[in-house]
Amino acid sequence: MYSSIIVHHLNDSRSLRVLWLLEELEVPYEIKLYQRGSDLRAPKELLDVHPLGKAPIITDGDITLAESGAIIQYIINKYGNGRVAPPKEGELIDLYITHFTEGSFMPLLVNRFVFSMIPAQAPFFLRPLLRPIFSTIDAKLIAGPLNASLKYVEDTLEKSNTGWFAGGPNPTMADYMMSFGLDAVAERRPDLVGPKTKAWVERVHERPAYKRATVKGEKQN
Ligand SMILES: N[C@@H](CCC(=O)N[C@@H](CS)C(=O)NCC(=O)O)C(=O)O
The missing domain is CATH 1.20.1050.10 (Glutathione S-transferase Yfyf (Class Pi); Chain A, domain 2)
Structure with a gap:
């Protein structure tokens, strides 16, 4: 049922939102961890994943998606099965x-x-x-x-x-x-x-x- 989601995660960043959601939904995923430099910026390797090079980014099969809001909505729509729906x-x-x-x-x-x-x-x-x-x-x-x-x-x-x-x-x-x-x-x-x-x-x-x-x-x- 699940393709393997990869979360491109930057330490101490918004991408924790995505990890929390995936853990709640018990959707299998892998983490690729990137470390901020001394200037606190993301390493340039993130640019190889998405042209803006900011975390979070996910890949899900052949889909690559950035922006935490878009990612959260995408995961809820695809894997939520109604579990994250508000009243x-x-x-x-x-x-x-x-x-x-x-x-x-x-x-x-x-x-x-x-x-x-x-x-x-x-x-x-x-x-x-x-x-x-x-x-x-x-x-x-x-x-x-x-x-x-x-x-x-x-x-x-x-x-x-x-x-x-x-x-x-x-x-x-x-x-x-x-x-x-x-x-x-x-x-x-x-x-x-x-x-x-x-x-x-x-x-x-x-x-x-x-x-x-x-x-x-x-x-x-
Ligand atoms: N609006 C974007 C913001 C993305 C963003 O600014 N991410 C930060 C991490 S919290 C980042 O990658 N910072 C490192 C950099 O800009 O080099 C989102 O919600 O995903």
């Missing part, structure tokens, strides 16, 4: 949060990270000048939308009966997508996330499939 009343929030993740939320985290890296990587004599400039840019462009996004996430989880975004008994597409980003914020800036969000992160971490995914994702080829 009827949660369909819209599942769709919205899925697209919100990469369309709105992750760019804020990535920009914050880039704005902190620019002064850190500048020649040392420029750092005292660049730090306040980039901290002002962050305060003006990132802090407000990020706080609003995290409040929206908290309010959405508050409305859920089960603690999953779509309100069903199991994680759905929205939960797989929001893992990694929410995990990172909860770990690095716990002061920014509310109690429902913290409980969501803990609920994800407690899942045996998530634990297996993190262990497998760290193993060397």
